[in-house]
Amino acid sequence: MTAKHSDCVHCLMRGRSIFAGLSREEVCELGMDVQDIHVPAGTTIYHEGDPAQYAYTLRQGGIKLVKSLPNGHAQIVRLLHHGDLLGFEGLRTDRHRHSAITLTGTDLCRLELRALDALSQRLPAVREAIFARWQQALQGAEDRIVELGAKKADARLATFLCQWVGAYPQQRAAPFPLTRQDLGEFLGLSTEHVSRIMADLKRHGLLHEHKGKIEIPDPRNLLLYAGSTSA
Amino acid sequence: MTAKHSDCVHCLMRGRSIFAGLSREEVCELGMDVQDIHVPAGTTIYHEGDPAQYAYTLRQGGIKLVKSLPNGHAQIVRLLHHGDLLGFEGLRTDRHRHSAITLTGTDLCRLELRALDALSQRLPAVREAIFARWQQALQGAEDRIVELGAKKADARLATFLCQWVGAYPQQRAAPFPLTRQDLGEFLGLSTEHVSRIMADLKRHGLLHEHKGKIEIPDPRNLLLYAGSTSA
DNA sequence: AGTCAACTTTGATAATTCTCAATGCAGACA
DNA sequence: TGTCTGCATTGAGAATTATCAAAGTTGACT
Secondary structure: OEEEEOOHHHOOOHHHOOOOOOOHHHHHOOOOOOEEEEEOOOOEEEOOOOEOOEEEEEEEOOEEEEEEOOOOOEEEEEEEOOOOEEOOOOOOOOEOOOEEEEOOOEEEEEEEHHHHHHHHHHOHHHHHHHHHHHHHHHHHHHHHHHHHHHOOHHHHHHHHHHHHHHOOOOOOOEEOOOOHHHHHHHHOOOHHHHHHHHHHHHHOOOOEEEOOEEEOOOHHHHHHHHHHOOO | OEEEEOOHHHOOOHHHOOOOOOOHHHHHOOOOOOEEEEEOOOOEEEOOOOEOOEEEEEEEOOEEEEEEOOOOOEEEEEEEOOOOEEOOOOOOOOEOOOEEEEOOOEEEEEEEHHHHHHHHHHOHHHHHHHHHHHHHHHHHHHHHHHHHHHOOHHHHHHHHHHHHHHOOOOOOOEEOOOOHHHHHHHHOOOHHHHHHHHHHHHHOOOOEEEOOEEEOOOHHHHHHHHHHOOO
16 A cells, blocks of 8 residues: 555546545645555455544445445445545544555545544535535435345345446446455345346346456346336 | 524533534624524425425434335335434435435424535534434445345334334333334335234233334344244 | 124145246457 | 455255235224
């Protein structure tokens, strides 16, 4: 893991970060100690239960937020793409509510939580940005509840895959660093079952996979198929 | 449904509402049109997809927030107790993301969303309160994801029942207005399956039910039992 | 008291999903 | 190039959960 001081002013991600609403001058005067961090795939950035000290902006790569149960099961609570914020569970939360693990090599900006908190008091734009992300996260979480509670395995997987590739509209084939186990832990299924469904989808030509890339020729078909295998 | 002007200053719920942090004077000067509303059980307060105009504070009673799927399934996204806020999906959200349906006769305070929004800009205490509820809701939603994704039926039900009675610490037996169908739609199970598990729990003396009241002699036992029927 | 409607319980059977075990596959590395 | 390790796939059987159908219960209303 490497770290250096970050130059927020010229950051390519600024437009998608929580500092998006600020002027160039305001960014210059943040007065925050922002670290620029690099971690390889499979790194745990922080553990569930750890005292929370930093928040991070995911600049590049993928991260999973995981909760573990005493019975040995793990549940991926959320998957993060570039531009997402992590580690900032709440205003006065002093412990991380999940573990953050990189799925790929990852670039992050690390901010001190105390400083970020203070900043959000001072700058309405930052507060709004955090607020908005929160709202987004809640909405996402509630959608997941519906997926997990009211849909069958194949429909869950199909919807998820469509959403995933939807997050990479530029590319023809989206990067796909998730293992079958990751998928299982995200969708509440066993790895084997995920594997079987994936194989089925591929057999039906609804899905192509190759070297960590995934492609869905026609999302509508995929959703239709998953919906029709069972009401 | 009856409505009259509300007297926030003397409201018994004020301490638990989003106006909790305000002084008596500030409450007097809210300048908000707060309506005092009463609705019977089984009323839909607003529908999923409706343009959002009001937020509500639940003063008394129980409410379920429901999302419906095209396939006919319904999923209860959240259950609200007294003191909870509803209808306030986000600052700039103009549509309700779920339907709100009363489980019991219910007392509500109705606030105009636009006014509440303006108020939260003006009064940091209100903003903080809303913020805090949000964080709470997100945390709750993520916990639900874990429940739905990583636990079996009996464990889900057990944890839920313990949480439910935990929300009524004063009483020996907690009010329990949920039908088996409600439980099923909350936990992602069929009504029949819920019924069977409930019967089992009662047979083992882990649970008593009588006239819309529920009692758990020893929550620890209940959780233990549900955990042990399967790893 | 009688009736109705809504909710609950129970049973039988089917569908879904999990678990365990074995095998296949591909990239990392010596 | 061989080997090794981690991941993916496949199969078979078991466990879990859903579905369908039929009674049973309860409470409200007449």
